[in-house]
Amino acid sequence: MSTVKVINVAKDFSRYPAGRYKDDGPFTGEHFREDFLIPALNKYDKVVIELDGTRGYGSSFLEEAFGGLVRAGFDMELLKKKLHFSATDSSLVEEIEEYIEDAAKAHDCSPEP
Amino acid sequence: MSFIDNIVTWLLIIAGWWIVHALHEVRNFRSSLRQLAAEVRESASDLRKKAYNYHTASQHNDELSGDIKRDLQRLAALCRFLQPVYSEKEINQHIKNLRRAITSENFDSPINHRKLDVNDPVLTNIDVATDDLVFFVENAYFTIQASFPVRLILLTRNRRI
Numbered sequence: 432m433s434t435v436k437v438i439n440v441a442k443d444f445s446r447y448p449a450g451r452y453k454d455d456g457p458f459t460g461e462h463f464r465e466d467f468l469i470p471a472l473n474k475y476d477k478v479v480i481e482l483d484g485t486r487g488y489g490s491s492f493l494e495e496a497f498g499g500l501v502r503a504g505f506d507m508e509l510l511k512k513k514l515h516f517s518a519t520d521s522s523l524v525e526e527i528e529e530y531i532e533d534a535a536k537a538h539d540c541s542p543e544p
Numbered sequence: 545m546s547f548i549d550n551i552v553t554w555l556l557i558i559a560g561w562w563i564v565h566a567l568h569e570v571r572n573f574r575s576s577l578r579q580l581a582a583e584v585r586e587s588a589s590d591l592r593k594k595a596y597n598y599h600t601a602s603q604h605n606d607e608l609s610g611d612i613k614r615d616l617q618r619l620a621a622l623c624r625f626l627q628p629v630y631s632e633k634e635i636n637q638h639i640k641n642l643r644r645a646i647t648s649e650n651f652d653s654p655i656n657h658r659k660l661d662v663n664d665p666v667l668t669n670i671d672v673a674t675d676d677l678v679f680f681v682e683n684a685y686f687t688i689q690a691s692f693p694v695r696l697i698l699l700t701r702n703r704r705i
Contacts, residue, residue: 450652454653486617521632522643529640
């Protein structure tokens, strides 16, 4: 049986998500990725992110939280399969998907260590 | 008067009513579009000013950054009303461009905040994205005019404005 985790950004994380790196504040994209997204992706088959309810998102937060998953080693296809979004503003979902794809492209182009 | 004549008379009455109703609906719709365009122009202009103030300030401003994100959210909601004219994808493209232009670089980072010069590419991108969005919304009025006969046939169904 598949397991599902629902993360409501406003309720579970913050109504005021802001910033890219941990140095930028208490509710940044890096915090969200490391404290919520990665543990949920490692434990559950499907992760639903509810984006409504916050006071808006900056692209820096979105890119670091979701594009950063690819840089952290998650496969794009796996993310497409596992990550699901619920949002009134569908431009947010499109933007997140683009960040994941862009990060995957950059990851593929980067030289092997 | 024969039965056929009666039928023709009634059909003409119904067709006349239908055309008047459709014209009224289209007129209302176009008037809503004009209002929407004015509202978007004003909101986008406010947003551009706030973005300029934020990026040209010597320090990160938490309150202003919150305002900018809220305004972007409101502007996105406002643009949803264009869905009878444009596809969701077309609308989203402009919203994403504007959000990226304002909030992807030098944003929400108190430690690394830079005071940008007025000629900085970040500010140029904000100008371009704002102008594109306003032009896109203003253009909806003419797009609706071009599709006028189709709207007439469909009795302006799915009207959301």
